[in-house]
Structure formats: structure tokens, C-alpha cells
Amino acid sequence: MKFNFVEKLLELTKIVESPTSYLEWAAYATIAAVLRHNVYYNFPARRTKIMPNLYVLIVGDSGSTRKSTPLKVSNFLLKQVGNTKLIEGRVSIQGVLRDLAEIKQVEKPIRRSIKYASGILYSEELAAFFVKDPSVGSILTDIYDYKEEHPIVLKTQDTVKLEKVCVNMLSATNSAFLQDMFTKTDLYGGLVGRTIFIMEDKARHKDLGLRDTGKDEDWNELISHLFYLSKLEGPIQLAEDALDFMEDWYNNTDFTLSESKTGFEPRAHTHALKLALIYAACEEGFNLSVTKAHCERAIDTVTGLRKNYHKLVISVGYSQNDTRQAMNDIAKILFLSPDGALSREEIMRRMFGRVDAESFEKAIATLSQSNLIELMGANRPQYRLSAIGRQTILGELIITGKAQ
Numbered sequence: 001m002k003f004n005f006v007e008k009l010l011e012l013t014k015i016v017e018s019p020t021s022y023l024e025w026a027a028y029a030t031i032a033a034v035l036r037h038n039v040y041y042n043f044p045a046r047r048t049k050i051m052p053n054l055y056v057l058i059v060g061d062s063g064s065t066r067k068s069t070p071l072k073v074s075n076f077l078l079k080q081v082g083n084t085k086l087i088e089g090r091v092s093i094q095g096v097l098r099d100l101a102e103i104k105q106v107e108k109p110i111r112r113s114i115k116y117a118s119g120i121l122y123s124e125e126l127a128a129f130f131v132k133d134p135s136v137g138s139i140l141t142d143i144y145d146y147k148e149e150h151p152i153v154l155k156t157q158d159t160v161k162l163e164k165v166c167v168n169m170l171s172a173t174n175s176a177f178l179q180d181m182f183t184k185t186d187l188y189g190g191l192v193g194r195t196i197f198i199m200e201d202k203a204r205h206k207d208l209g210l211r212d213t214g215k216d217e218d219w220n221e222l223i224s225h226l227f228y229l230s231k232l233e234g235p236i237q238l239a240e241d242a243l244d245f246m247e248d249w250y251n252n253t254d255f256t257l258s259e260s261k262t263g264f265e266p267r268a269h270t271h272a273l274k275l276a277l278i279y280a281a282c283e284e285g286f287n288l289s290v291t292k293a294h295c296e297r298a299i300d301t302v303t304g305l306r307k308n309y310h311k312l313v314i315s316v317g318y319s320q321n322d323t324r325q326a327m328n329d330i331a332k333i334l335f336l337s338p339d340g341a342l343s344r345e346e347i348m349r350r351m352f353g354r355v356d357a358e359s360f361e362k363a364i365a366t367l368s369q370s371n372l373i374e375l376m377g378a379n380r381p382q383y384r385l386s387a388i389g390r391q392t393i394l395g396e397l398i399i400t401g402k403a404q
Helices: 005-012 020-035 068-081 093-101 136-142 175-181 184-189 216-230 240-251 265-281 292-304 306-315 323-336 344-350 357-369 387-394
Strands: 039-043 048-050 055-060 085-087 104-106 112-114 118-123 147-153 159-174 195-199 373-376 382-385
Touching: 005 020, 005 216, 020 055, 020 068, 020 118, 020 159, 020 195, 020 216, 020 265, 039 265, 048 265, 055 175, 068 085, 068 118, 068 159, 068 216, 085 093, 093 118, 093 136, 093 159, 136 184, 159 175, 175 306, 195 306, 240 265, 240 292, 265 292, 265 306, 292 306, 323 344, 323 357, 323 373, 323 382, 323 387, 344 357, 357 373, 382 387
Parallel strands: 055 159, 055 195, 085 118, 118 159
Antiparallel strands: 039 048, 104 112, 147 159, 373 382
């Protein structure tokens, strides 16, 4: 049986409680970081290249999904190879840019100089990684795509010149932090669409790990494969049937259907190309060629991620205390109701995809306390606009939460 990097990693970590998807994507990010800018799809007519770099964010409830273990595995493997810049600890985005611009000297596993802006941003909790700075989102968006040369002016007015920009990110966060971590600019402006969100709500099994009999040398095959990948250079060749398959999928797929508006769907083909390359690189004897089977699998995987971005829109896009918009929506729904009164459940259904539960509850409470809506009935409570609420709508006034 031929060696496969991810299959071997899953075998070595079968005792680990973390969900399989967490381990798989940590492995993909590891391979992407080791390949750096050396392996790529070339687009001469567009004067650009697509690198296999990934932004991967593992999301789960605190403690219950064992988010940190897959990241620790990746960190260990990357340090064994030592061919890419590993940026970890609490940092400022300005510091990240300086690190990417500088030549880094490493002593282990072999003494070498790491040149160019190829690296991976690593943190087991993204909320604690970056020093607070409103420019973080826009800079991460900017340095995601490959650039041969990219000068950036820092806050100090110093200029750093990034060369061969190929930045990866592997991090994790508690799902509760998403609301405060991403602004609406991040959500709809490109950063979220460029980031792969892997969401799970429980561990794959329970195991204390006390019977772990693994040895350090068990990892040598994985490390050897990464060393092999680190020496590869050149453009990717897509097999002819892979080219036909990718073109047919791209030309005949309407990415606007059920679009999350995060920008993920318009970039789905780029994510699929990157992942197809990484799938190929997982295999023994990878020779810079990608097959139709790699592309088919990558498209299936990327398509399956779409639901995560719809969840993000609901949990992030409308949960940042956007109570005022929810209040307007509820008032208009009640105003347009033929019966003039609706249950809480019916109002929620009519607002599906536009509000989360927290903002809805805040909006209902504020409208009620402001005497803009009334609660009717005891057995099956319903809400309707009060006289002053109807006057507010008819007068086209903006609801502020205070009686006019």
C-alpha cells in the first residue's frame, strides 16, 4: 500500500479525541507551509500564480472538541523540517510583517537561512494571537494572495519589502469568540471568504490517552515525506482530464445560488485548486502533477464547507449587537401581518437568516419596554404593534428604542 501523509497521520493519532476533520486540515496546512512558494499553478496571461497556502481556522466549543491537539501536531512537524517561518506567540500585525520581510536563521534540524515572505501564522487561540489593531483584517486579506514583491508602510512610517509572499495561517478559536473577532468588513470584505472554517461541536471519541504506546520514531515517515516536499520546485501540471473536469465544473456551476455573501463561493474554485494540489502532495512520489481524482475530491470537500459560511453569517453578521436593525425588521413584519399579531416562532421564521437568537431577544425586549409592541394571549402568546408602534411605522420614523 502506497504511503499517504494524512492517512499515516490519522493512524498515529487514532487515540486522539479531536475530530478527524481537525486533524486532516492541520495536516493540509502543514503540507502547504512546507511547500512554500516553490510549488504553484502558473497563470502567465494573468501575470500571477496560485500557491497552495491556506488560512485554516478550527472552531469549536472550549475544551469539548480538543482543538489544540491537531495544532500541536502541526507545530511539531513543522519544527522538524524547519524550512518555513513559524510565527507564534502574541504578536502585532506590524511585527508579523517585519518577520516575513527579514531573513530568519535557524539551527535545527539543520542550520539554514529562511528567505522570503513564506511562513505560517500559528496560534492555538486566535483571539489571543494578535495585539488589537483595526488593520489586522485588511492586512491578512492583502497578504493572502501571492505577490512577487510587495512594499508595505508600517505604522512607524518605515517601509518593509515582502518578497515572494506566501502566507499560511493555522489557528483555533472558541465559537463564542467569533462574534467579537470578525468585523462585518472581515465577514463581507474578503478575509472570511479566504479562510477555511472547520466547525465541529464534539470530540470524535473519549480516550484519556493513558494507554498511548507511541514512540518518537513513529513520526519519521511523516517527517521524511515533508523533507521530500520541501525540496520540490516548479509549476503544477494538471492532467488533461483534470483540466476538462475543472473547466466543466467552473463553467457550469452557478456560485451565486444560496450564496453566503462572505466571498467564499466566488473563491471556491481557488480553494479547490489549492486543495487538489495538497491532496496530490500527500501521496508518495508526488511529482508536481494533479489528477482528475484529486480535483473531484477537492471539489466535494470545498462544496461541503459551504454550510459553515452560512452559519458564520448568522452568528457573526447579526450578533454584534445589531439590535436596532432587528427591531426595525420585527416592527415591519408585524405591521405587514394580515392578522396584526404573530407568535415569537413565526416572527423568527420570517427573519430566518437575517438575525441570530441573541439579537432577536434583545430586539423583542427593547421594543416591549419601549411600548412599541404588545404581548397578547396567555396560552399562545403573540406580539402585535402598539398604537405608538404603528404610528412610528406610518410616520416612517426610525425606531430607536424610545417612545416618540
